[in-house]
Amino acid sequence: MEKKFKLSSTIHCDVLIIGAGGAGLRCAAHILEKRPGTHILAVTKVSHPQKSHTSTAQGGLAAVDPKDAVDKPIYHMFDTWKGSDCMADQPVVQKIIDAAWEEIVWLENKGMHFTRDEEGRLSKRTFGGHTVRFGEASAFRAVFEADRTGKGIMDNVWGEALKGGVTFLNQTLLTELLFQKDRCVGAVLFMVKKGEFVAVSAKATVLATGGCGQVFRVTTNCRQNTGDAHAVALQAGLPLMDMEAVQFHPTGIVGPGILASETLRSVGGILRNKDLEPFMAKYAPKMKELAPRDLVARAIETEIREGRGILNPDHNIEHVWIDLRHLSDYVHEVQIPEVSGFFKQFMNLNPRTHLCPVRPSNHYQMGGIPTNSFGEVQKSPDTTISGLYAAGECGCASFHGFNRLGTNSILELITMGRFVGERVVLFLDEGEARLPADAGDKTFLQFSGYLENKNEENIEQIREDMRRMMTENVGVFRSEDGLNTAIRTLFVFKERVSGAALRSRGLQMNQELVQRWELDNLLSVSMVIAQGALRRRESRGGHARVDFPHRHDEFNSHTLAYMLDFGKILFSNRPVDMSIYEAKGENFEKFGMMERKY
């Protein structure tokens, strides 16, 4: 083996946090509050924690204010359960929702700039799917910081982590998890800037790397959301759960995929195809544009598939139009200024005089690395890996089941981040972890392979081809034929990429090398999504099979997928925990199987 593939040093710490976004740093802040002086190493792939994907969340953070005379946690639990298409784990739903307001107070007390009402209290707004009295009326439940709630959270948890003395390692990748028997004892990292590999020995390791939206061509996700921890977990023989549960937002702006919020439709925006026909009447004669997210997404996708889309030549992406031209100046100026601004900023269009291009955009991964309600990573439904935790979008406890409600994602990352912190504090008394002798071997094999390849393939091109193929076959609509095509094609991509030569041969700040590694991660995650979707012969939440358009009780369980060799997946299941329903307590009947109809 070449000399440059070696561990340059070993770092010892108490807690290693991989991913310094909202979940990771909330966890760090909690640990430091309870055990000041704990040595925490927080690692991020991006150039600084503040650049994390958490920062891009716009809308709000759902939490029931105990001072609210109308709203109750039980209503929020019901909404989340119903929204999940009966696939969330009920104790997790209860635990997160019960802790929600405490977290809001924590964030506020630490300095988050929540939007206020006239009395100086936190303002609240409504959001789709959030109701009071079990669906009777809309709930004012989402606190927010203007249209930048995620940024508010990020700035705050980063500030607290910094204040508490966290050591940050930016532009650094997790390439391998290290174990002694069934205990995680740390990880191997690749420091991109220096081009060096290091081993980290940690009593506890927390995975919080976010989602994997880059699997799809049009996505609201950041460029770095490539499913890194997902792929590393698979490589370690751990399962991923419910990866076929992917949420698509109906109206992403072509081509960046930026979210054009529901508001556009609620204020009267009309969706039109290339013949300018207002097509929603065909799919939802009564609700039309106001139909639920998934229905609108499927309607748009159908129009495009049946040849009634429009091709954007610059981004080479098909779309439909949203027509806002008939709306009054008041609506444009007061009700939709931000989204209107996005069309101006990224498409050079004036929505008052021009039709605006939109199409479904990948938004959120409901599945992830399976954990229990403490965020402890599971190897199987009954066994956890000691010393290993996951929180945020990369983890799956599961709070969202097969469909996430708006404003529940940042609630989940902040609460699960804290829960993991609580667990880690208890675990820190465990003895020092010893690293295995073969630490780094897997990484060196992988990275030296990347640098030895010789063919003419271009990494960026394969990444684009893969994302396009996944959008087409594993996107809003799925079918047996399409999924089989996807799986076959993923093998072809893997073959193409396995020989791709890198033009940059050094290790130091080698962007191509990072992208090559990311592509392997994307391919692994894509394979698990595609095969999981093929196996689930039903439609549920974000997973829509045209050949199996209904939900079936035989699939009332979580998918667990193990993949040690690319494409060879071993499936098993984890039961959905319906203990609230089974306990037959007050309102238990609201937590049985029900239709997700609004």
Next chain:
Amino acid sequence: MKESYSLIFNIKRYDPESRKSWVQAYGIEAGRILRFTDVLRKINKELDPTLSWNSSCEHAQCGSCSVVINGQPMLACELLVENAVDHFGTTTFTIEPITVAPVLRDLVVDLEKAYDRVHRIRPFIITPSQNPNQGQEYRISPRLMDRYLEATRCINCFCCATACISSHKGFIGPNAVLASVVRIMDPREDATEERLKQLYSDEGVYRCHTSMACSHVCPKDIDVAHFIGLVKDGDFT
């Protein structure tokens, strides 16, 4: 309306291994509404996979993709091809890394070093003030918040610090001042004196020559100079 443009990108490059730097010209055809980040990706795909650049969210929310384009610091993700042609009156663009941190490779800088300035002002509440509603949120009037909310929109892209005529000469920099002003004006912070002492120190606001370049280049349209002015006047009311 022109559908596509033939562009020349003269990109300043740097290789950390050989420590050489040079300017490389790329000729590329780009659709009118492609963002500069899309064009850089196109260069990676069609011309040169080795060209390194930085981005994350690519919709002007994270401030990772700041570069200097024809002398002006800006976010590559929100500059559309036709707007750039219109704004600069040319189809030839010189693209360089921002100047407030060492270059790692090509357009990628060591942002961590740039952030040292922000870390120095301690971007958190240093000493929390007494909360009369213990265990609940502080009550803060929206009118009081209105005075400093604009400053909280800063994404630390360092465009202002790059454009600032003083930030290379000992001034802590406009965005760092902004982060401190937010907490000085925030009623939840008690460490106002400590903060002011730093802002009136050797690296503080008196280094600022009021060129107002910060306000001029801010991609979030924050009037940064206004907040620096408040510190100079010592009047935050």
